[in-house]
Amino acid sequence: MMRALLTELMLIPGLAGHEQRVAAAITRHLDAMGLAHSSDRLGNVVATLQGDPSLPSVMVFTHMDQLGFIVRKVEDSGLIRLERLGGVPERALAAQAVLICTDQGDLPALIGNKSHHATTPEEKYRVVPYHDLYVDAGFASKAAAEAAGVKIGCPVVYLPRVLDLAGERVAGTSADDRAGCAVLLTLAQRLAARHSGPTVHLVWSVQEEFNLRGVLPAATRCAPDIALQIDLLLACDTPDMASRGEVTMGGGPGMSLYSFHGRGTLNGVIPHPALVRLMEVAAQSRGLALQRAATTGVLTDLSYIQFMGQDGVACLDVGFPMRYTHSALELVDLADLAGLVELLDAALAQITPGFDLARGAR
Numbered sequence: 001m002m003r004a005l006l007t008e009l010m011l012i013p014g015l016a017g018h019e020q021r022v023a024a025a026i027t028r029h030l031d032a033m034g035l036a037h038s039s040d041r042l043g044n045v046v047a048t049l050q051g052d053p054s055l056p057s058v059m060v061f062t063h064m065d066q067l068g069f070i071v072r073k074v075e076d077s078g079l080i081r082l083e084r085l086g087g088v089p090e091r092a093l094a095a096q097a098v099l100i101c102t103d104q105g106d107l108p109a110l111i112g113n114k115s116h117h118a119t120t121p122e123e124k125y126r127v128v129p130y131h132d133l134y135v136d137a138g139f140a141s142k143a144a145a146e147a148a149g150v151k152i153g154c155p156v157v158y159l160p161r162v163l164d165l166a167g168e169r170v171a172g173t174s175a176d177d178r179a180g181c182a183v184l185l186t187l188a189q190r191l192a193a194r195h196s197g198p199t200v201h202l203v204w205s206v207q208e209e210f211n212l213r214g215v216l217p218a219a220t221r222c223a224p225d226i227a228l229q230i231d232l233l234l235a236c237d238t239p240d241m242a243s244r245g246e247v248t249m250g251g252g253p254g255m256s257l258y259s260f261h262g263r264g265t266l267n268g269v270i271p272h273p274a275l276v277r278l279m280e281v282a283a284q285s286r287g288l289a290l291q292r293a294a295t296t297g298v299l300t301d302l303s304y305i306q307f308m309g310q311d312g313v314a315c316l317d318v319g320f321p322m323r324y325t326h327s328a329l330e331l332v333d334l335a336d337l338a339g340l341v342e343l344l345d346a347a348l349a350q351i352t353p354g355f356d357l358a359r360g361a362r
Helices: 002-010 019-033 142-147 175-189 216-222 238-244 275-284 334-350
Strands: 043-049 058-063 068-074 080-085 097-103 105-111 155-158 162-163 169-172 200-206 225-233 252-262 292-296 312-322 330-333
Touching: 002 162, 002 169, 002 175, 002 334, 019 043, 019 058, 019 175, 019 200, 043 162, 043 216, 058 175, 058 216, 068 097, 169 275, 175 200, 175 225, 175 312, 175 330, 175 334, 200 216, 200 292, 216 292, 225 334, 252 275, 275 312, 275 334, 312 330, 312 334, 330 334
Parallel strands: 058 200, 058 225, 225 312, 252 292
Antiparallel strands: 043 200, 068 080, 068 155, 097 105, 097 155, 162 169, 169 330, 252 312
């Protein structure tokens, strides 16, 4: 089920601010489970499973959107210029296949790469800035491009693809965070059959890749005591990442003990100690490995939720290892995703009378 669900979601384009098709797929699955859901003006999808009101309420969430581009100009030649949306790595752009999403349909295209035979020695090792790149969709004129629906503001994403690799590993477009969406849908299926536990708000959020704040209306509505955010953990088992930590592909789910962006914003999450202990106990109860990460350069929308309400919200980032983040093809292990479902299911079951979120000396 996880492979099919992840594949389905990765093949749907859903740039930040344009998540409608992803949301529609998610709500179809919720309808099939018989779970009621709602949406707000930004497009967040919320499904609430009522529980014991004496227990802390929990919001478990993940984002639906992906990074990409916006059309900023259509040249007279029919070539298209782009503006970046989100943390798009410029060094991974030239020659990539993309999809232009217009009101008349989706158009495949490619980001131009100067012909090798005309490239100077100096150019061969230069990363071309995104504002100098152009997209070629085959049009011979601006009029032809506009007649096909291309206009300023159209969303553009990496061409959706999925590659089934050896074993349980899958590479695909927007695994960040369609893998999280698949995990949350699988968890929803489990929780739909439960008979006790806390109130749980399941949220598929928008615009995480844009400004990290799209989830805030949903969080305001849910007003949780606890927020658990599902996203990637940087896999550190390739030569280029070995010094960054100990998270490994296939090593199981994990949690972040520290995140700090450090580039353009002073924000991150230091998790609530009661939630760290909760995950440790939950992992032990199901015989799961629990990986630990502490990372600079990573930020999620959980960073803003922790400051909400009069008392704040107890927060923890949980996740799955991923290689090649923000590239056109990102890599995950299905076993890690399944393990994360188990971990979250076990953690929610451990929130029983007496579970304490108080801080300070005892």
